[in-house]
Amino acid sequence: MNTLTHLTTNIPWQRLTTAYGRGTDIPRLIDTRQYEELANLIEHQSTLWQTTPWVLRILLQELAKQKPEQVSSEEIQLYSAVASAINVDEMDSQNPVETMNELLDEKYLWPEDEEDDELWWEEEEPRGYEQQAFFSYFSFSYWLLKDSIPVFTAIMEGNDKLAPSIQELLLMLQSEGDSADE
Numbered sequence: 001m002n003t004l005t006h007l008t009t010n011i012p013w014q015r016l017t018t019a020y021g022r023g024t025d026i027p028r029l030i031d032t033r034q035y036e037e038l039a040n041l042i043e044h045q046s047t048l049w050q051t052t053p054w055v056l057r058i059l060l061q062e063l064a065k066q067k068p069e070q071v072s073s074e075e076i077q078l079y080s081a082v083a084s085a086i087n088v089d090e091m092d093s094q095n096p097v098e099t100m101n102e103l104l105d106e107k108y109l110w111p112e113d114e115e116d117d118e119l120w121w122e123e124e125e126p127r128g129y130e131q132q133a134f135f136s137y138f139s140f141s142y143w144l145l146k147d148s149i150p151v152f153t154a155i156m157e158g159n160d161k162l163a164p165s166i167q168e169l170l171l172m173l174q175s176e177g178d179s180a181d182e
Helices: 002-009 026-033 034-040 053-065 073-084 088-091 098-106 116-122 132-149 149-158 163-172 177-180
Strands: none
Touching: 026 034, 034 053, 034 073, 053 073, 053 098, 053 132, 053 149, 073 132, 073 149, 073 163, 088 132, 098 132, 132 149, 149 163
């Protein structure tokens, strides 16, 4: 858990938004493996949020260290929820920011004070949800999931109970061109 603490403390969760407010509770939810609650915060109605790629990065790093039988169906459902929000065939046609860390630049972060959050949401493009930044949440989430295909495949091969869910997840990560090849 020490690794998790280190990974989560370097991200300004209180200045990143979720489907239901700020990401302040995310480190605790990651630490206690509350995958269903995390899924509700990082994906809602086919929308990904500022916190989504950061949560994925941390969870996927930890997933790679787990034995197949240790992985829960709730965790796989979280990845599937995110993947279902991504239009894989549009990933190459958009222009995300250069690096994920750029999404932590001040221009994308919400103010420290949460008092005016309702006013921020009423803006035409709330801070951090300009077109390029918004698309970047989808792009980086997709790339993180795509890079984890070998991990998902190893879990699928070692955990018969999760194999159908993981197979479905892997299919969601394929573009139309990919599926013809496989």
